[in-house]
Amino acid sequence: MRHAFPGGTPALDFPGTLRFRHRAEPREDLDSPVSLGAWFREAGITVDDVPAGPADLRKALALREAVHRLVRAAMAGEDHDRDALDLVNRYARKPTPVPQLTPAGRQVDATVEQALAHVARDAVLTLSGPDVPLLKECGNPECSQIFIDRSRGARREWCAMDPCGNKIKAAAYRARKRANGLLTAGRPGRPPA
Structure with a gap:
């Protein structure tokens, strides 16, 4: 598995694909359309890699940054960025992947748009639900991953x-x-x- 999933939900793991945001040069984990397609599979949104092109990657990165801005605003108790809110809600209104039962078992095929809609809906649920007070940024000064702290007493310090x-x-x-x-x-x- 190439990608990490410490956030506890796609709404946090997807923005986490830009790693080490505090550094002058963060590390981009979605560095190609292929890595984007693999992320959807590794996140459990689809069963197979999603075919993606350069335009899909640009759209995904725009959605990722919009979700990140909304998460940061929620953590700080600030108003949401209107453009970010509009973009996330636009994707959340689109159709999401639909699981199907086949003779071989569960299958989930999706377009990039459907997979991004899944991430956007998860962002809506995460940022409007009871987990908002549990959102934390990793205590490792080099890490910028945000996670849901469901530990006993909410005392976890790392992603x-x-x-x-x-x-x-x-x-x-x-x-x-x-x-x-x-x-x-x-x-x-x-x-x-």
Whole structure:
């Protein structure tokens, strides 16, 4: 699987395809029409990759950024960007993929428009539902993934344990050791030279 899905819903995982948004040069995971088609399959929206072209990719990236702006506004308690709201609602009104039962099992075929409509409807449900107060940005300073924190007491600080949770826990461990004088400037476990 090429793509990561730590957000808990397509409405958060789709904007997460632009990784490390805090960096001067974020990493683009939807770097081709093929990667877009694969994302729909890996997200469980379709069973097979969706055939996509360059125009489809441009539309998908525009929708992705609109969803991201709406998610950020919801987290901050701010008004929604009108253009972003209009674009998401326009896609949410379109037909979505329809699962079919075949002799081989479940099959879901879709066009890019139908798959994007699925993402847009999920954004509408996520941003108008009870999970809005549970939206958090990953505590790893290099990560910009937003996720739904359904942990006990809503105390989770990272989008996924690997790699972000591991990094945060390791940094906290080192900080505790340093504070207790157990970690020296040299390598752990060795006395300073």
